[in-house]
Amino acid sequence: GFPTVQDLKNDLHSHERICFLADPSRISSSLNDIDFIDFCRSKPHTWLQSTWAGVESLINTKAIKENALLLTRVGGIFGQQMAEYVLGMIINKERQFSTLAKNQLQHTWEKICDYRKLSQLTIGIMGAGDIGSFIAKSAKLGFNMRVKMLRRSDTETEHCDEIYTLKSSSDLVKFLGSTDYIVNVLPHTSETAGLLSGDVLRICAEKRPILINVGRGSIIDEMSLLKSLGEGWIGGAILDVFSTEPLPESSPLWDHPKVTITPHVSAVSLGPDIAQLFSSNLKLSLEGNEPNFIVDPNRGY
Numbered sequence: 001g002f003p004t005v006q007d008l009k010n011d012l013h014s015h016e017r018i019c020f021l022a023d024p025s026r027i028s029s030s031l032n033d034i035d036f037i038d039f040c041r042s043k044p045h046t047w048l049q050s051t052w053a054g055v056e057s058l059i060n061t062k063a064i065k066e067n068a069l070l071l072t073r074v075g076g077i078f079g080q081q082m083a084e085y086v087l088g089m090i091i092n093k094e095r096q097f098s099t100l101a102k103n104q105l106q107h108t109w110e111k112i113c114d115y116r117k118l119s120q121l122t123i124g125i126m127g128a129g130d131i132g133s134f135i136a137k138s139a140k141l142g143f144n145m146r147v148k149m150l151r152r153s154d155t156e157t158e159h160c161d162e163i164y165t166l167k168s169s170s171d172l173v174k175f176l177g178s179t180d181y182i183v184n185v186l187p188h189t190s191e192t193a194g195l196l197s198g199d200v201l202r203i204c205a206e207k208r209p210i211l212i213n214v215g216r217g218s219i220i221d222e223m224s225l226l227k228s229l230g231e232g233w234i235g236g237a238i239l240d241v242f243s244t245e246p247l248p249e250s251s252p253l254w255d256h257p258k259v260t261i262t263p264h265v266s267a268v269s270l271g272p273d274i275a276q277l278f279s280s281n282l283k284l285s286l287e288g289n290e291p292n293f294i295v296d297p298n299r300g301y
Contacts (some may be wrong), residue, residue, distance in 0.1 A: 002026050005035040017045040019285065020069075021278050024050055024057050031061035040068040047071075047285060049278050050295075051269045053078055053131075054216065056188045059297045073301070074269060075293035077277060079134025081267035082214050086135055086183055087142070089212060089238050089260070090118065118143035124179030126150045126195075127186040127215060128157050131267075135183060136160050150175045166191065177203040181210050182234075188216040189300030196220035201228040208235035214266040217242035222253065229258050240266040 002022065003011075012018055018040070020027065027048070030036045040046040046069040050058060053074045058064055064071055092098060096112045103110050123139050125132045128151035139145040140159040148162040150172065157163060164171035172195075176182065182204075186192045197220050201211075211234050213219060220228075221243070228234050236258040245264060253259050281291035295301060 002030050005030075005033065005039050008036075008039055012043075016043055017285070018043045018047070019282060020046075020048045021274075022048060022051065024052050024055070028057050028061060031058065031063035034062075037063045037066065037068045045285070047291065049281060049291070050074060051274050053267075054187060055295050055301060056216075059295060059300060064295075064297055070291075071295040071297075072281060072291050072293045073295050074274065074277060076130050077270075077273040078267035079131050082131050082185065083135045083138040085214060085240070085262075085266035086212055087118075087138055090121075090123070090181055090210075093210060093236075093238075094118065094121075118145050121180040122146040122148060122178065123181045123183060124148045124150065124175055124209070126182065126184040126219075128152075128160075129185070132183075132185045133157065133159070135185065148175060148179060166195075172200070173203050176201065176209075177206065179204075179209050180207060181212060183212045184215040184219050186215045186219060187301040188218045191300075192216070193218045194221065197224040199227075200224075201233045202231070203233075204228075205231070205233045208232060210234065210236045210238060212238045214240045217245070222251065226252060226256070229256065236260070238262075240264055 040063060048058075048069050049072050051074060055071065055073050058071060063069055094115050096115065099112060118139075123135075123145050125135055125147065126149075128136075128149045132149065132151075136147045136149060136157065137159045140147050147160045148164065149157055149160045150164045150166060151157070152166050154163050154165050164175040166172070184196075186195070196211075201224075211225075217239075225237060229237065238260045239253065240262045241264055247253065247261065247263075253261060281293075284291050
């Protein structure tokens with residue numbers, strides 16, 4: 001487990017600059033401990049580098065809310081992994097590789113020729129951070145897909161054909177109603193929670209896009225997702241993240257014929273990547289500069 005406050009005091013009492021590199025699941029309880037918070041406050045430069053990109057389990061802790069230490073998240077290293085996952089799933093869906101694999105098991109020689117080229121398709125990416133931008137770049141440069149993005153601002157984004165803003169409900173409608181694949185990479189915030197819940201996806205009924213969620217499960221609740229699938233508003237869902245993880249065995253999503261489930265593996269924290277990120281941020285900190293990917297608790301990421 002994470003060291004006790006007494007251990008920290010014994011080992012680090014003479015140090016003014018303290019840096020923690022920790023998995024959120026191992027340190028989150030300490031961030032609500034009064035003694036730990038007092039220890040952090042006693043040091044003028046205390047910084048926590050999370051090994052995860054998502055920080056919702058940390059930003060609501062007492063230490064972060066009271067600014068007892070600086071929090072940085074993982075960033076800049078998951079883009080390629082998630083782009084590979086997203087585009088791999090799209091290719092698998094369009095070329096029907098799963099059906100071909102089943103045909104092999106049944107010794108069936110059946111050509112599948114009614115597929116769409118990716119250059120004929122529009123991908124709509126929800127989130128224009130480093131991950132969303134990498135997916136956009138890969139989709140545009142690798143497969144000449146039409147790329148649309150939904151983001152907080154209407155700032156011009158490279159490798160993107162159209163920009164829509166989160167704050168505009170009319171933009172959300174236009175964005176959702178004109179894509180073949182909706183890819184969510186948005187973090188969990190008060191602004192994004194439930195963004196696709198209710199009857200929001202009704203606007204998709206004409207194109208019946210596939211929803212790929214690699215962001216956070218809170219973007220749509222399970223009942224809304226099941227309704228959207230049942231009503232035929234969307235053509236399917238590829239889900240790597242869920243509001244409750246692991247996904248309960250009782251969830252009807254497991255057996256839904258239009259749902260593909262993976263256990264939060266679209267991108268993982270690989271040791272060498274985390275070490276390089278921490279080393280870079282540590283160098284910046286020691287030089288008196290701010291590290292990269294500082295978390296703003298008010299924004300939620």
